[in-house]
Amino acid sequence: MDRILYVASNGAARILEQQSALANNLANTTTTGFRAVLDVYRAVPVQPAAGEMPTRVTTVLASHQAHLGQGAVVETGNALDAAMAGDGWFTVRTPEGEAYTRAGRFTVNDNGELVTATGAVVLSVDGQPIELPERGTPTIAEDGQISALGAGDHPADLQLVGQLKLVNPPAEQLRRRADGLFSLPGSEVAPADERLRILPGFVENSNVEPAAAMVALIANARAFEQHMKFIQTADENDQRSNAILSAAG
Structure with missing residues (x-):
């Protein structure tokens, strides 16, 4: 249960960061000389509690890079x-x-x-x-x-x-x-x-392609909704498990 929540919440946080970068790109499609923002992520280990093994990793934003291709x-x-x-x-x-x-x-x-x-x-x-x-x-x-x-x-x-x-x-x-x-x-x-x-x-002009940026925004929104459903499902499963354990007790 905890693993589902951990993976889903971590993924949702990264999607929100990416959504911000995509929205910024879309807002600058008419900005002269603008270069599209590319977020770069890296994996980092999660520090375990005392006596536990380091078995999990998370992702964090490493830097804001740029697509340097020439615009029109x-x-x-x-x-x-x-x-x-x-x-x-x-x-x-x-x-x-x-x-x-x-x-x-x-x-x-x-x-x-x-x-x-x-x-x-x-x-x-x-x-x-x-x-x-x-x-x-x-x-x-x-x-x-x-x-x-x-x-x-x-x-x-x-x-x-x-x-x-x-x-x-x-x-x-x-x-x-x-x-x-x-x-x-x-x-x-x-x-x-x-x-x-x-x-x-x-x-x-800006090297952002408006159509591609819009498609990426929609895809990100759908991915975020999916992660929210994972979290909701994990919560419902947790409630059912608690109910079963309470009845058994």
Whole structure:
């Protein structure tokens, strides 16, 4: 009896965790550059009471990983939009240090700095913010170089204002952060990779497949209901056993 309850309750808890991740993925199907969350679990032994043998194991959430496959790339025509042409990441500044993102829907903040849609400052190859001239006309090249023509300037006065820091650290070293950005362990900094290229005027959509996420949500809900039935059946069997023992006594 105890074993049924143990297995069913443990499975139900893991299903609820997975359901949360799936719901988060589904909610971000339209988020630029979003990477689907993949929960990774591991088995751990249950510490037995004194004098008992360690005969049981349980599962716990080991980490929140990510599906790093590329999402659909769509043209926007926006001069400040950019998508990675294959592998690679844009670099941004956060209070915890450098972080990386595939979301290339950029804009300019009140300080004239290039930022992401969430306000993170985009960094150049020298690790500094990229400042654009006020009311200037920017142009992003495939290698990440950003040029700008100031308001009223002659085309010959086009000036280079910075170059995006594009990086390509090993996928297995990247860690998803709570804010959706990625970073390296120990606040390590990835070096710029000059071989990477971008697609100016495009953005990369989320790599979540809405239909697959919805099917997984339904399957998880059914699995949770099944575990609840196991627990209910175990409780009913326990009550019947108690009734039989009471009658026999």
